[in-house]
Amino acid sequence: MLTDTKIKNLKPKENPYREADGGGLYLLVDPSGSKRWQFRFTWEESGKKKRPWQSIGAYPAVSLKDARSAVLESKELLASGINPIQHHKEVKQAKQDAVYFVSGEDLFVTYCNNRRELVHVGQFLTN
Incomplete structure (x- = not known):
């Protein structure tokens, strides 16, 4: 030991x-x-x-x-x-995906704030 x-x-x-x-x-x-x-x-x-x-x-x-x-x-x-190596890779990927999702949401809010108007998500996606 x-x-x-x-x-x-x-x-x-x-x-x-x-x-x-x-x-x-x-x-x-x-x-x-x-x-x-x-x-x-x-x-x-x-x-x-x-x-x-x-x-x-x-x-x-x-x-x-x-x-x-x-x-x-x-x-x-x-x-x-459960294979611990694969499990830790999946957990790490899930954390990265969660960060990306939050970042995308932050980008949308920033976009709306810069336009100084409330934009519907559907309008945002089609513009």
Whole structure:
């Protein structure tokens, strides 16, 4: 098991290497000295077992405690039959879509305010 002290004392080597925390959580140490959390899990797709790596985030921005919590969330998704990597991509895309929708609404309001008149949505779309 890793501790904050052990993590801080990990030195970069010539090649990238991983230190295991347990339960599939690893800390990848790059030759540049950067440290990133990764989760390795087994996923069956199309009858084939795969062992992908899920990126969790960079240390120290993502603490050891937060990395362990992220692994627990991913394990809950796996227990429900959901691929955690795909799930996080979909959540990220949904957030981006929500931002785009709000931005489109803001653009419409700005357009109306600049014209200083209330424009019906149908008129806006046909103009």
